[in-house]
Amino acid sequence: MTGAVSPGDRVAIALLHYPVYNRNHDVVTTAVTNLDLHDIARAARTYGVGRYYVVTPVPEQRELAQKVLRHWLEGWGATYNPRRKEALEIVSVTETLERAIEAESSRTGQVPKLVATGARGGAGAVSFDNFSRQLKDSDDRFLLLFGTGWGLVEEVTQRADYLLAPVRGASEYNHLSVRSAVSIILDRLLGR
C-alpha cells in the first residue's frame, strides 16, 4: 500500500433533492427515485468514485432510500445480485448538503472543494479538460454536486468552489436526465 490516491478516490458525488428548482423556478424538494440510487451508484462505482451522497431533508424519503439500500446490502438482494451490492455500498443518505460535506470530510480527513454542475453554465465555468487536469494534479478532494428537478439553486452554485461547464451534445437540445448527466460527466472526468 503506497497511500497513492487515484483521481476517482478524490471525487465524491452528492445528488440534491433540495434545494432545487422546479420548471417554474420555484425552490422545491423532489422525490427520491429508485433508479437514481441504482444507476448513479453503478456509474460511480464504475469510475472509482469514493462516495455517493443522496441528500433529502424529508425523513420519509431518507427512510425509503435506506430501505432500498438494506434490501440490496443485507436482504435477499445481496445474494441475488452481489454486483448491485458492491455499487450500493458506496451510498450514504444525508439530510442536508452540510451533513454530506461533514461526512466526506471525516471519511477522507479533508474538507472537499465543492463542484457545482448544471445545464445552464455561467461565467467562470471550468471546462472538462481543465478540471480533469486539476483532478490529476492537485491533492484536493472534490464533491460534485448534482441537482434533481430543474437543477441546483443559485445559492448552491454560487457557494461552490467551481462550476463545471454544462455537457453539450450535438444539438441545441440540452435536457439530459440527471442519471445521464452524472454518467457522462464521470466518463469525461475519470474515464479513459
Place this chain on the structure above:
Amino acid sequence: MTGAVSPGDRVAIALLHYPVYNRNHDVVTTAVTNLDLHDIARAARTYGVGRYYVVTPVPEQRELAQKVLRHWLEGWGATYNPRRKEALEIVSVTETLERAIEAESSRTGQVPKLVATGARGGAGAVSFDNFSRQLKDSDDRFLLLFGTGWGLVEEVTQRADYLLAPVRGASEYNHLSVRSAVSIILDRLLGR
C-alpha cells in the same frame, strides 16, 4: 438545404428487450421501463441521433410504450413539458430488430450497418476513437444495438457489422445500467 448529413443524423439506436441474456445466460424477454424510454430519448435527442427504436416482441409491452408516448406527444404531457415531447418524438416501437432495420432503411433510404455494444467486448471490437472517425468519414448509416438485461445474445453480436469496445471506467467494476451506457457511448461518439 445542402443535403449535408451530420454524424448524429447517420446514427440511430435500438434498445432490444429480446433476445437478451438474463443473469443465468438464459435467453429472455425483459420488460419495457418508463425511464428507458425517457432517459434514452433525451440522451439521443441531445446528441442529434436520428431515431430511437424500442424493440419488444410482447404486444402488451408495445402497447404500454405507445401509451407513454401518446401521453407525452398528444396528451396532457405535451403541453406540460414540450421538451419531453421533443425527445420522445424520435421514438419508434417495433416488434423485432428486423422491423427496426426496415423502418430505419425506409426512413433514410439506406440499409444501416449494425453496431453491437456490450460490456463483454470480443475479438475485433472497434475502439471509440476509430469508430468516431468512421462516423465522420463514411457515408454509411449506423444502427447502434443495446441490450437490456445482461446484454445482447451472441447471435445478434455476431450478425452485426461492428462490435464496439466496452466502456471501461476507472475500476474493475463494469456494470453500468443500459441508460448510463447509452449516454456515455453517445457522448464518446458524437459529443464535443
